[in-house]
Structure formats: C-alpha cells, structure tokens
Amino acid sequence: MAERQLNDPGTWRMDTFRVPPGSLVGRATVIDGPEGHHAIDVVRVRPGDFVRLIDGEGAEAIARVDAAAHSEAALSIIEIRSHERRSGVELTVVQALLKGRAFDEVVRRCSELGVSEIVPVLTARTIGRLPAGAEESRPARWEAVALAAVKQSRGVFVPRIGAVRDLATVRGQVSGYDRALVAWEEEAEASLRDALGTPAPRRILLVVGPEGGLAADEVEGLVAAGAMPVSAGRRVLRADWAAAAVAAMISYEVGGLLP
Numbered sequence: 001m002a003e004r005q006l007n008d009p010g011t012w013r014m015d016t017f018r019v020p021p022g023s024l025v026g027r028a029t030v031i032d033g034p035e036g037h038h039a040i041d042v043v044r045v046r047p048g049d050f051v052r053l054i055d056g057e058g059a060e061a062i063a064r065v066d067a068a069a070h071s072e073a074a075l076s077i078i079e080i081r082s083h084e085r086r087s088g089v090e091l092t093v094v095q096a097l098l099k100g101r102a103f104d105e106v107v108r109r110c111s112e113l114g115v116s117e118i119v120p121v122l123t124a125r126t127i128g129r130l131p132a133g134a135e136e137s138r139p140a141r142w143e144a145v146a147l148a149a150v151k152q153s154r155g156v157f158v159p160r161i162g163a164v165r166d167l168a169t170v171r172g173q174v175s176g177y178d179r180a181l182v183a184w185e186e187e188a189e190a191s192l193r194d195a196l197g198t199p200a201p202r203r204i205l206l207v208v209g210p211e212g213g214l215a216a217d218e219v220e221g222l223v224a225a226g227a228m229p230v231s232a233g234r235r236v237l238r239a240d241w242a243a244a245a246v247a248a249m250i251s252y253e254v255g256g257l258l259p
Contacts, residue, residue, distance in 0.1 A: 027077055039073055056147070085157070089203075089255075110243055127212070174222065179197075187229040192230045
C-alpha cells in the first residue's frame with residue numbers, strides 16, 4: 001500500500017485520534033488509553049491502516065498502524081506538520097450557562113469552527129446551573145465533546161474549556177484582548193464588521209448571554225471595561241446557536257480562526 005501524505009485528497013476520510021502533546025516527534029508513537037480503546041475496539045483499526053493524529057496543540061501527523069492489540073496501537077509516523085496559534089485568529093467565546101445539555105451544542109459548534117477557548121459564565125439571567133457535584137465531571141464532558149467535534153471537522157487545535165466564572169471576572173479580563181465584543185440583541189447600529197476593524201485583531205473575546213439575554217447593566221459594565229456591543233442581524237438567535245453563528249461571521253471576516 002502506497003504511503004499517504006497530509007495533503008492527499010483522501011486524507012479527510014481518515015480516522016483521527018488524539019495523542020498527548022509533544023508525542024508527535026521522531027518516527028514512532030502509540031495510541032493508548034481511551035483513544036486506544038476507541039481506535040481498536042470501536043473504529044477497529046488494523047495493521048496496515050493509515051490514520052491521522054493530532055496532539056490538540058498544533059501538531060498533526062499521518063501514521064501507519066504497525067500493531068494493534070489490547071487497546072494499544074503502535075504506529076510509524078510518516079509525516080508531521082506543525083501549526084502555530086499565530087497562524088490563525090484566537091477567539092475566546094464566553095457563553096452564559098444554558099439549560100440542560102444546550103451548552104454541549106455550543107461547545108460542539110464552536111469547536112468545529114476553530115474557537116480557541118470556551119468559557120462558561122454566570123449572569124443575572126442565567127437559568128442553567130451545574131448540578132451539585134458536577135464541577136469536575138461536566139467540564140470533562142465538554143472537553144470530550146470538543147475533542148470529538150475537532151476530530152470530526154479535521155481540526156488541529158482542540159479548544160480549552162475554562163472553569164465557570166462570573167461576569168465580574170470576565171470584565172477584568174477584557175483588556176487582555178485585542179478586541180472584546182458583546183453579542184447583544186438590543187444593539188441595532190454597531191455591525192460586527194465595523195467593530196472588528198482593519199487590520200483584523202488576532203485575539204478576540206466574544207461574550208454571549210443566556211436564554212433571556214444579557215441585562216443592560218451587564219452590557220454597560222462590559223463596555224466600561226472596553227468591550228463593544230455588536231449586532232448579529234435583525235433576527236434574535238437561540239442562545240445555543242448564537243455563539244457559533246457569530247463565531248462563523250467573525251471567522252469569515254478575519255479570514256479564518258485556528259486550523
């Protein structure tokens with residue numbers, strides 16, 4: 001079987017697996033743990049198969065499976081390619097917690113688009129709350145959702161999932177970004193394109209409210225800290241869709257987010 005390369009037309013059809021950061025060096029690596037179980041027992045990769053590997057931090061590779069048994073696969077690395085965060089725009093999405101599993105959909109859609117970080121936040125109108133004792137299990141689930149979305153979309157960087165914060169903490173972080181935006185349904189004039197400006201900012205913060213939207217005083221506080229309220233158009237979008245919709249608009253305007 002001919003060797004494969006990352007730029008081959010059929011590469012996107014290959015199964016993708018994550019390996020630990022820093023492990024895509026040299027000529028060989030292994031897939032083990034949960035990813036090994038998924039590769040061998042679910043996807044059923046076999047010796048001779050080609051797979052795509054990512055470390056979630058910018059490295060990707062094509063590898064050939066040499067041996068596979070007991071939830072561990074040994075692979076020969078054929079080609080490695082490294083990407084840097086500065087090659088794309090880093091977009092951090094601060095999303096108010098939502099009811100049920102709606103936040104999962106925010107994570108999934110934003111991860112497919114190449115968002116750098118997703119931060120759950122508590123606001124005045126937040127209805128969704130983490131169940132008691134879920135402070136560790138829920139973020140772990142979101143991380144799994146993000147990884148699955150990146151693998152499905154053939155991404156390279158896996159977004160970081162931040163700890164749940166309050167809006168006051170977010171206000172204090174606004175100045176650390178090149179541009180901070182607030183998607184607000186009450187904003188009727190400021191367009192996203194004008195707010196982004198030229199040249200395109202490299203590090204962007206986007207704040208999105210809960211089902212009932214952000215309160216006016218919350219938006220005023222963010223604006224006082226340096227953020228800009230923007231309109232996403234005439235229609236009011238569902239809270240579990242708004243972040244991804246605006247992220248997609250930003251990606252288009254700036255020429256792409258992280259690969």
